[in-house]
Amino acid sequence: MSLIRQSSFQEKEAVVSGSLYLVATPIGNLEDMTFRAVRILKECDIIAAEDTRQTRKLLTHFDISPSMLFSYHEHNKAASGPELIRYIIEGKNLALVSDAGLPAISDPGSDLVKLALEAGVRVIPIPGANAALTALIASGISTERFTFVGFLPRERKDIKSLLSTLKSSQGTLLFYESPHRVIKTLGFLLESLGNRRIVLARELTKRYEEWVRGSVEECLTWLESHPPIGEYVLVVDGASEEEEQKLRDAWWQELSLEDHVDRYEKEGMSRKDAMKKVAADRGVTKRDIYNSLL
Missing domain, CATH: 3.40.1010.10 (Tetrapyrrole methylase, N-terminal domain)
Known part of the structure; x- marks a missing residue:
C-alpha cells in the first residue's frame, strides 16, 4: 500500500x-x-x-x-x-x-x-x-464509544451471527430499521443481547419526530399498541463491564466452533448435546451452531 x-x-x-x-x-x-x-x-x-x-x-x-x-x-x-x-x-x-x-x-x-x-x-x-448521530446525541445513552451497525442482514442466521459478535461490545450500538421490520429486529436484540436499555427514534427532524426510551421488552410492548410508522434509529446500550469481562475470560474464547463442540464430545456428551451446550456458552441458538458447522 x-x-x-x-x-x-x-x-x-x-x-x-x-x-x-x-x-x-x-x-x-x-x-x-x-x-x-x-x-x-x-x-x-x-x-x-x-x-x-x-x-x-x-x-x-x-x-x-x-x-x-x-x-x-x-x-x-x-x-x-x-x-x-x-x-x-x-x-x-x-x-x-x-x-x-x-x-x-x-x-x-x-x-x-x-x-x-x-x-x-x-x-x-x-x-x-446524519440520522444515527442525531439519535445518539439525544438518546441519553453513552456517546463515549459507539458502533454503527446500520441495517441488519435479511437472513436469520446472518443476523444471529452478526449480533453474537456485538454481544460483548461495551460501546453503544446504532441500528437503522424500517417500520416493517423493527418489531422483528427488537426480538432478535432481546434474544441475542438481552433486555438492555434502548431508545427508538423515529421520523427524526420531521413533524412527527418521536422518542421511546426503555428496555427492549418495554419498547416491544409499546409497539404492540402503537404500530410502527416511519424510519427508525435504534440506540442500544452496550455490554456492561461485567458482561464484557465474563465473555473475555471464557475458557472457550480462543476455540473454533468445531473445537468447542469437540471438547464437550470428549467429555462424553452426544454431538447434539455438545452443540446445545456450545450455543448456550456463546449466547446463540443451536441452529446457528449447526448452520456454521455444515
Whole structure:
C-alpha cells in the first residue's frame, strides 16, 4: 500500500480533473440543509442520486438546476460507477447525494468513493445531517464509544451471527430499521443481547419526530399498541463491564466452533448435546451452531 496525500482546497489552475463531492442532504427537515451544500450543488456539473425523483424535489426547493441529474443506486452501480468517474476525469465536478443524510452510509456511495480514489480523483466531503448521530446525541445513552451497525442482514442466521459478535461490545450500538421490520429486529436484540436499555427514534427532524426510551421488552410492548410508522434509529446500550469481562475470560474464547463442540464430545456428551451446550456458552441458538458447522 502506497501513501496518497490529498489537498481538498488547491488552486483551481492546479486541478486537471474534476472532483467528487459527497453532499449531505436533510434527513427530514429541509432547514437542515447547509449553505455550503446548496452552493456546491449549484456549482457542480453533475448530481448523482439514489432516487432522482426524491432528489428533484430537494433541488426544486432550493432552486438548483444541474446540467445532468444521474441515477446511481445499488442495482446500477456496476455500470454507472465507471461512467461517473469518466465524467470527473474529463473535468466535470460531480456531487453525490443520498435520499437523506450522508452519502456512502448504508448506500452504494462507498463504492463510488473507492473508484474515485483508485482513479486519483479528489473526494471532498460536504458534511451535514446524519440520522444515527442525531439519535445518539439525544438518546441519553453513552456517546463515549459507539458502533454503527446500520441495517441488519435479511437472513436469520446472518443476523444471529452478526449480533453474537456485538454481544460483548461495551460501546453503544446504532441500528437503522424500517417500520416493517423493527418489531422483528427488537426480538432478535432481546434474544441475542438481552433486555438492555434502548431508545427508538423515529421520523427524526420531521413533524412527527418521536422518542421511546426503555428496555427492549418495554419498547416491544409499546409497539404492540402503537404500530410502527416511519424510519427508525435504534440506540442500544452496550455490554456492561461485567458482561464484557465474563465473555473475555471464557475458557472457550480462543476455540473454533468445531473445537468447542469437540471438547464437550470428549467429555462424553452426544454431538447434539455438545452443540446445545456450545450455543448456550456463546449466547446463540443451536441452529446457528449447526448452520456454521455444515
